[in-house]
Amino acid sequence: MFDGDPVVTGLRVTGDDGAAVRAVRARVARHLVGRENELDLLLAAVAAGRDLLLEGPPGTSKSTLLRAVTAEWGIPLVFVEGNADLTPTRLVGHHDPARVLREDYTPENFVPGPLIEAMRSGGFLYVEEFNRAPEDTLNTLLTAMAERRIAVPRVGTVVAEPSFRVIASMNPFDNVGTTRLSTSVHDRLCRLAIGYQDAEAERGIVARRTGVRSPRLVADAVALTRATRQRDDVRQGSSVRGAIDVALIAAQLAAMRGTTLPDEPSPDPPRGLPADYTATVLDALMLALSGRIFLDETVEATPEAVLRELWEDHFLLRPAAAAPG
Numbered sequence: 001m002f003d004g005d006p007v008v009t010g011l012r013v014t015g016d017d018g019a020a021v022r023a024v025r026a027r028v029a030r031h032l033v034g035r036e037n038e039l040d041l042l043l044a045a046v047a048a049g050r051d052l053l054l055e056g057p058p059g060t061s062k063s064t065l066l067r068a069v070t071a072e073w074g075i076p077l078v079f080v081e082g083n084a085d086l087t088p089t090r091l092v093g094h095h096d097p098a099r100v101l102r103e104d105y106t107p108e109n110f111v112p113g114p115l116i117e118a119m120r121s122g123g124f125l126y127v128e129e130f131n132r133a134p135e136d137t138l139n140t141l142l143t144a145m146a147e148r149r150i151a152v153p154r155v156g157t158v159v160a161e162p163s164f165r166v167i168a169s170m171n172p173f174d175n176v177g178t179t180r181l182s183t184s185v186h187d188r189l190c191r192l193a194i195g196y197q198d199a200e201a202e203r204g205i206v207a208r209r210t211g212v213r214s215p216r217l218v219a220d221a222v223a224l225t226r227a228t229r230q231r232d233d234v235r236q237g238s239s240v241r242g243a244i245d246v247a248l249i250a251a252q253l254a255a256m257r258g259t260t261l262p263d264e265p266s267p268d269p270p271r272g273l274p275a276d277y278t279a280t281v282l283d284a285l286m287l288a289l290s291g292r293i294f295l296d297e298t299v300e301a302t303p304e305a306v307l308r309e310l311w312e313d314h315f316l317l318r319p320a321a322a323a324p325g
């Protein structure tokens with residue numbers, strides 16, 4: 001028994017904590033393009049023993065950051081997706097019904113769910129789309145976070161290893177099938193807001209993830225994808241994932257068609273590029289992005305029409321670039 005909230009210890013790191021965290025930080029940074037500040041804040045929160053909510057649109061490095069941190073720190077990462085099916089039983093675990101018939105309920109025939117797995121192994125439980133989980137599931141999670149232990153019927157009390165953390169993520173623009181998180185939930189979590197990276201970082205990500213060697217194609221894929229986020233008639237544009245796919249598909253199409261990819265980074269704005277190259281980019285753009293952008297319900301346009309307009313603006317017109325000042 002204990003009085004009040006238990007003290008959550010920081011991650012057990014040997015020797016001087018600051019130096020150990022700095023060493024992990026340096027190793028993790030090698031997996032990432034940019035995100036130095038987010039990495040610092042994430043590491044500080046978990047090293048200080050806190051649970052955390054990562055809030056940002058899709059494709060903004062949330063999983064990548066966590067995978068890199070846990071891999072370099074040697075901590076298990078347990079994934080669970082928040083949705084209506086994530087009941088408290090699925091989160092905690094259940095007794096194998098066939099074995100229960102033969103052996104009755106025993107701790108041995110309990111099949112641990114992701115929460116118990118993370119608590120026992122001292123892992124990070126990563127609950128994606130946290131706000132889609134049912135309220136009673138959130139309450140189970142909050143109790144485990146607050147008490148660092150959970151009573152499981154016919155199993156006993158499971159005490160979390162010191163490095164157990166709950167990392168929740170949510171998309172701030174997600175409003176389908178979501179629970180509005182109560183203030184009591186928010187009051188228990190630190191929050192790290194993550195936005196899109198700048199164009200240079202996105203070019204770095206696309207180059208790294210695709211191996212595409214044409215700086216022109218990488219720049220065009222990033223610029224066109226970013227443009228989907230600037231439009232008033234697009235409710236949610238595409239993340240860097242879309243740019244990665246535009247670049248990969250355009251490179252593949254170019255190889256199949258015998259189209260040469262420009263190997264010069266200029267011209268910028270892109271002018272006088274061969275028509276077979278820009279046509280290939282348009283095909284890749286449609287294939288990669290038409291299912292990924294979500295238009296405002298009030299507009300008549302189609303994703304294809306919006307993408308074609310962005311492509312024309314980028315390669316042919318560029319009114320913004322041509323305008324004086």
Ligand SMILES: Nc1ncnc2c1ncn2[C@@H]1O[C@H](COP(=O)(O)OP(=O)(O)OP(=O)(O)O)[C@@H](O)[C@H]1O
Nearest residue numbers: 032033035057058059060061062063064205240241
């Ligand atoms: N900073 C980065 N450095 C290197 N690669 C990155 C970076 N950010 C994103 N990526 C790449 O972009 C893709 C999407 O990133 P990630 O999966 O981390 O997004 P997410 O925030 O978890 O998205 P979601 O909310 O949809 O789960 C991945 O392929 C990842 O490799």
Ligand SMILES: [Mg+2]
Nearest residue numbers: 062063064128
């Ligand atoms: Mg993710």
